Amino acid sequence: MKYIDEFRDGAIARKIAARLRAEARPDRQYSFMEFCGGHTHAISRYGISGLLPDNVRMVHGPGCPVCVLPIGRTDLAIQLALERGAIVCTYGDTMRVPASGGLSLTRAKARGGDIRMVYSSADALEIARREPGREVVFFAIGFETTTPPTALTIRMAAQEGLANFSVLCCHVLTPAAITHILASPEVRRFAAVPIDGFVGPAHVSILIGSAPYEQFAQGYRKPVVIAGFEPLDVMQAVLMLVRQVNEDRHEVENEFTRAVNRHGNAHAQALVSEVFELRSSFEWRGLGEVPQSALRIRPAFARFDAERRFGLAYRAVADNKACECGAILRGVKKPTDCRIFGSVCTPENPVGSCMVSSEGACAAHYSYGRFKDIGITAEATA
Amino acid sequence: MRPKKDYVRPLDIRNGRVDMGHGAGGRSAAQLIEELFLAAFDNPMLRQGDDGAALPMPAGAKLVMATDAHVISPLFFPGGDIGSLSVHGTINDVAMCGAAPLYLAASFILEEGFPLADLQRIVQSMARASRAAGVPVVTGDTKVVEQGKGDGVFISTTALGVVAAGVNIAGANARPGDVLLLSGTLGEHGVAVLSQRESLDFETAIESDSAALHGLVAAMLAASSDGVRVLRDPTRGGLATTLNEIARQSGVGMLLDESAIPVLPQVEAACELLGLDPLYVANEGKLIAICSPDAADAVLAAMRAHPLGAKAARIGVVTQDAHRFVQMETNFGGRRVVDWLSGELLPRIC
Amino acid sequence: MCLAIPARLIELRPHAQALVDLGGIRKEVSIALVPEAVVGDYVIVHVGHAIGRIDPDEAQRTLAMFGELAQRDARHEEVRP
Numbered sequence: 001m002k003y004i005d006e007f008r009d010g011a012i013a014r015k016i017a018a019r020l021r022a023e024a025r026p027d028r029q030y031s032f033m034e035f036c037g038g039h040t041h042a043i044s045r046y047g048i049s050g051l052l053p054d055n056v057r058m059v060h061g062p063g064c065p066v067c068v069l070p071i072g073r074t075d076l077a078i079q080l081a082l083e084r085g086a087i088v089c090t091y092g093d094t095m096r097v098p099a100s101g102g103l104s105l106t107r108a109k110a111r112g113g114d115i116r117m118v119y120s121s122a123d124a125l126e127i128a129r130r131e132p133g134r135e136v137v138f139f140a141i142g143f144e145t146t147t148p149p150t151a152l153t154i155r156m157a158a159q160e161g162l163a164n165f166s167v168l169c170c171h172v173l174t175p176a177a178i179t180h181i182l183a184s185p186e187v188r189r190f191a192a193v194p195i196d197g198f199v200g201p202a203h204v205s206i207l208i209g210s211a212p213y214e215q216f217a218q219g220y221r222k223p224v225v226i227a228g229f230e231p232l233d234v235m236q237a238v239l240m241l242v243r244q245v246n247e248d249r250h251e252v253e254n255e256f257t258r259a260v261n262r263h264g265n266a267h268a269q270a271l272v273s274e275v276f277e278l279r280s281s282f283e284w285r286g287l288g289e290v291p292q293s294a295l296r297i298r299p300a301f302a303r304f305d306a307e308r309r310f311g312l313a314y315r316a317v318a319d320n321k322a323c324e325c326g327a328i329l330r331g332v333k334k335p336t337d338c339r340i341f342g343s344v345c346t347p348e349n350p351v352g353s354c355m356v357s358s359e360g361a362c363a364a365h366y367s368y369g370r371f372k373d374i375g376i377t378a379e380a381t382a
Numbered sequence: 383m384r385p386k387k388d389y390v391r392p393l394d395i396r397n398g399r400v401d402m403g404h405g406a407g408g409r410s411a412a413q414l415i416e417e418l419f420l421a422a423f424d425n426p427m428l429r430q431g432d433d434g435a436a437l438p439m440p441a442g443a444k445l446v447m448a449t450d451a452h453v454i455s456p457l458f459f460p461g462g463d464i465g466s467l468s469v470h471g472t473i474n475d476v477a478m479c480g481a482a483p484l485y486l487a488a489s490f491i492l493e494e495g496f497p498l499a500d501l502q503r504i505v506q507s508m509a510r511a512s513r514a515a516g517v518p519v520v521t522g523d524t525k526v527v528e529q530g531k532g533d534g535v536f537i538s539t540t541a542l543g544v545v546a547a548g549v550n551i552a553g554a555n556a557r558p559g560d561v562l563l564l565s566g567t568l569g570e571h572g573v574a575v576l577s578q579r580e581s582l583d584f585e586t587a588i589e590s591d592s593a594a595l596h597g598l599v600a601a602m603l604a605a606s607s608d609g610v611r612v613l614r615d616p617t618r619g620g621l622a623t624t625l626n627e628i629a630r631q632s633g634v635g636m637l638l639d640e641s642a643i644p645v646l647p648q649v650e651a652a653c654e655l656l657g658l659d660p661l662y663v664a665n666e667g668k669l670i671a672i673c674s675p676d677a678a679d680a681v682l683a684a685m686r687a688h689p690l691g692a693k694a695a696r697i698g699v700v701t702q703d704a705h706r707f708v709q710m711e712t713n714f715g716g717r718r719v720v721d722w723l724s725g726e727l728l729p730r731i732c
Numbered sequence: 733m734c735l736a737i738p739a740r741l742i743e744l745r746p747h748a749q750a751l752v753d754l755g756g757i758r759k760e761v762s763i764a765l766v767p768e769a770v771v772g773d774y775v776i777v778h779v780g781h782a783i784g785r786i787d788p789d790e791a792q793r794t795l796a797m798f799g800e801l802a803q804r805d806a807r808h809e810e811v812r813p
Contacts, residue, residue, distance in 0.1 A: 001651055001755045003738040003774055003786055010715040012798045017715075038735065045659075047716020091779070120780030122762065145736065148765050149781040203736045206776060206784040228794075229736065231714050236798055258791040259776055259784050266767045268783065347721075367721040549804075584759040651755025657735040 003258070007230030008277070016235045017051045024242050030056045031332050032241050035178060036201030037064035037359030038229050044364040046231040051317045055240065059331040060361035062287065063175055063201060065170075067353040067360045070285040071317040073170050074099035076307075077139045080193070081105075081113030083144050084310055087131065088115045089124035090139040098354050100317050118216045121153040121167075128157070128165035137306045138167045145203040147295065148268040151275040154297065154304050166306040169297050172282065174204050175212045176293035179310045180284075181330055182220045195331060197241040199234065200226035202256055209264030213252045221250045222245065228256040275301055283316055285353050286326030325352035335362040342366060393417045398498040405492065405526025418502055419522065422509035427520040435520035437485055443544040448475030451538040457504065460574045462666075463587030464537055465508035470594045470666060471617070472539040473515055477596040478613045478669065480551035480603060481543035486512060488539045489523040493532035504535065515594040517541065543596075549603065555611035556632035560700040561678035563671040565598065565685055566591070566619055569649040572663035576656065584655065586646050593667030597692045602671060605684035609677020615669045619723045620662040624670055625708045626722045635703025638710040638720065642697045653684040662723050672700060736778035739788050741769055752777060 022028060040060050043049060049058060050081060062068050074097050081088040088105070092305060095106045095117060102156035109115040114134075118124050121138050130137035140150045157165045180196065200213055205226045213224040223244035227237030237255045244251065254260055275298060282294030297305040306312065317323060323345070335354070345351040345380045347363055354362035383672075393413060403410035420428060427435040439445070452468040469486065476483040488508065491503070512519055524596075574590040595615065602610055612632070616624040629636055645660045653660050667690065673681050676695065685691030698710075708720045739752035741763070748764040752775065759777075763769050766782045775782035 001647075001654060001738075002740070003791060004654065006795055008714060010713055013715050015799060018802065045712075045718065046714040047712050047718040048714075050716045051714075085734055122780055145778050145783060148783065149762070149779055152764050152781070203776065203778060203783065232798060233794075236794075255794070258788075258794055259787050265765060267767060271765070367719065584757055586757050648756040651757045653756055654737055655739075655757055655759065 004230065007228065007232045009232060011196065011220055012232055013051060013115075016144055016232070016239055016274065020056065020235070020242060021053050023239070023246065024053045024056050025246060026055065028055065028244055030245060031195050032056070032197050032199055032238060032332045033059045033061040033181070033195045033201040034227075034234070035061040035063040035066075036199070036204065037357065038202055039199055039227065039234055040361060040364050041235055041359050042231050044367065045361075048231055048234060052233065052238065056242065058199075058238075059195060060328070060364070061181060061198075061331055062284065063143075063174075064331040064353075064357050064359040065146070065172060066097060066357035067325070068172060068177075068223070068284045068286065069094070069097060069141055070283045071099050071319070072283065072315050074105065074316065076312050077137075078103055078105060078108045078113065078166055078307065079312070080137050080310060081108055081115050082111065084135070086114070086135040086137045087113075087127060087312075088113065088137050088139055089118045089127060090115065091119075091141065092117045093357050094139060094141060096191060096350065097353060098350055121150050125153050125157060125162070125165060125168045128162055129160075132164055134164060136165050139170070140167050141158065141170045141172075141301075143172060143174050143201070144207045147272050147276065148207065148265075154275050154301055155271070157304055158301060166304050167297065168306040168312075169295060170285065171276070171295045171304070172293070173293050174201060174208070176290055177284065177287070178213075180218055180287055180290045180293070182216065182222070184330055189371060192203055195222070196245050197223040197250075199226070199237050199241070200224050200252075201230040202227060202233070202259075205254075205256065205260045205264070207265050210252050210254050210260060210262050211264075213285050217250050217252045219299065223250045223253070225253045226256050226260055228259070284329075285319065286329040288326075306317065320351050323352040325354045325362075328354050335365040338362070392499060392575060395498045395502050400492045400496040400498065400501065400526055402493055402494055402528070405524060411524065414524065416729045418498070419524070422502075422505045423512065423517040423519045423522075424694065425520065427518070428522075428669050433521075435485070435487075437520065437542070439546055442547070444547070446476050446479045446481035446545050447540065448472055448479075448541045448543075449538065449540040450475060452538050453533070454575065455533060456575070456578045457500070457534055459578050459590055460587075461570070462592040463504055463507050464535065465504035465506075466511040467590075467592050467666060468537040468539045469508050469511035469515065469517075470592050472541040473517055473594045473596055474615045474669075475668075476541045476543035477594075477599045477713045478551075478615055478690055479543075479545055480549040480581055480599065480610070480613060481545035482600065483515070483517045483541045483543040483596050485542045486517050486519045486539055487521045487541075488519050488537060490525070491532055491536040491538075492524065492526045493534055494526055494529040496534050501535065504537075508537075511594065515596065517594075517596075530630055548607065550607045550608070550611050551610060551632035553612055553614065553628050554633075556628055556634050556700045557611070557674075558634055558700050558702040560611060560672045561675055561696060562625075562636065562638070562698040562700065563673060563678065563682055563685065564621070564643065564695055565595075565669045565671070566699045567643060567646050567649065567661035567668075568616075568668065569653060569658075569660040571666040572620070572658075573652045575664075577652070584652065586648055586652055588646070588652065591665060591667035593690055595667065595669055595690060598669070598685065598688045601684045601688045601691075602681050605680045606673070606677035609674045610671055610681060611674060612672035613669055614663050618664050620660070620664060622659075622661040622720045623723050625720070626706075627705040628670075628672065629703075629708055630714065632700075633704075633706065635701040635706055636698055636708045637701050637728065638698035638708065640710050640713045642695050644693050644695055659721060736776050736783065738804045739770055739777050741773045741775055741782075744771060750775075750782070752782075
């Protein structure tokens, strides 16, 4: 597969790993936060952590939109299905997110809720066309990558004058989340958790361009390297970050030049501005209220806004007390620091969002990295 | 004067549908059985028309019995259908015990309104699969449920087989140092079924690998009567789930070599597109064999000599590991754990 | 969720749709967000939509950089005192 296989070449990985070993200064630690669920997944699936020098650590940031979805939002989706009789369409990843009352979308479906997994927002629109007598709601989550497709769908619904389609909008914004992490007390206390730089998200950057990261690089004096989706991209980006740190630079560099430029996809951005506007504040699971971090549907498209259409009232719901997702999402704790990781909270029985999505730090560690915690090297005996 | 023969209008296969009468046990049901099921499965035991089949058993034989229900959706997919799948699947369960399958029983739960043409297509497919495998359907049952209470047709099959004395094949038998052999390429059944699901809508030439594996197993056991310790077919949950099951049963770990695991390029591409890992995708015509180190070469050669094992490969080893992890050396150069499947990857896949 | 893959555009279709090919698998996706895409382009597909195009020259340059940087800096280090 072109543009995929070449970027997974193990021989080149070894070369980059050797470079990293040569250049990472032995007298210091390097902590880099990757902020893209796809990167978290790539690091785990390809065992990249094992190829990095011991003093280079990857911290998993809140790059997984499913993980940062607060309980209260999933509750609204469940409400729409169970109490308002709507057909609720959602991406597969949201189905198992634990919400209030021991429910999830999967469990609500088992209780009779008409909840359907779709691959794209266009599928939800198609369901609305085919079932004019039913209300159809699309549960829209995701960062800037996923927002333009939702915008397109809302505009199409408006053009067609559909009377039974709406969107429960939970789209969130990357730069706001990064700011929130950098400005959080633990991180500012340099001695506590130094994050030396960021691996910028791959596909979000295709849409927003590299320009929005310049404020972090300059304002907070942290290097940012935008990395492609494949494991070689990630390793190369880590190398570029190590170099920036060594040379005391704090710039925005772009490793993903084959798909990202400074300004992003202008066409998609215009479409998003046409349909959405900024919310003043939005609750992120684990991070609390984050200002200017999420979108809502503009008044011009009000009839496609499920919150307005159904008169929904958002109610914040606290996480389980033992759940450390918040600290883990901020990069302050590791999955293994959580008391209930691997015991009460497992992929089969997730307590918090970090365990639900395969891009979540806890799920990724549980599935791919857990063996390293135990310190046993399994060897074949003769 | 001879009594006039009753005229019985034959079933209208082309336009007819299953109705509640077909499940009532009366004339209508008898006609369905005679004209549709018997016509396809025809064999002396079934012809007797008794409630059960009396079967001759070889003396001193140990019996193996296996059962499977099939609720696959859609009913027809590239490379097979619910009928052929139900024959292959249960035969394979018996074969994975190292047994030779002898007889099949099949029961059908039909939804009122199900087209007889589709039913005939399914039953004929089952009959072909059964004949090709040399395992007759000797007894069966049919029930009908009201429209909306069943999804077209559900099929449950049970297979009976015999295992030779001295054959000891079980999930708990794997030992550190044993060799893992895989009979062929992964993921085709899952991808073929998914390609038919409306919401995913992609075009591919991939066909399900659904096949009866008892012939392959017989060839393997002929190559080494006591070197094969574990046999299992990686169906729901794929190779990863199967290996984790065995690791748990045997109290061992495993170490796989990703570069040795065969996957067709189109299956890789489809998995890439859908965000799936081929290790977790269902197969219906493949098996995993865990062999003692000295028997591995002979067994692998026997697999490769058989049409269903042409792409067989050595994919890893069993290790000493109290934590029973299945680990893998990735193509990329790192090592990772291949964990159990969480949740439902692909609903109604078999 | 963040899943996006590069696929080759093989056929333009009405209403801003296109048929793309990835390793022999074909799927129809929307190119409404990348209206300038033409047959032969590689587009990045996310949730049924193309969100951007791959620049083949930059892709080549990136691949070259992976291997090259290793050698270039080895030489650079020899020069430093």
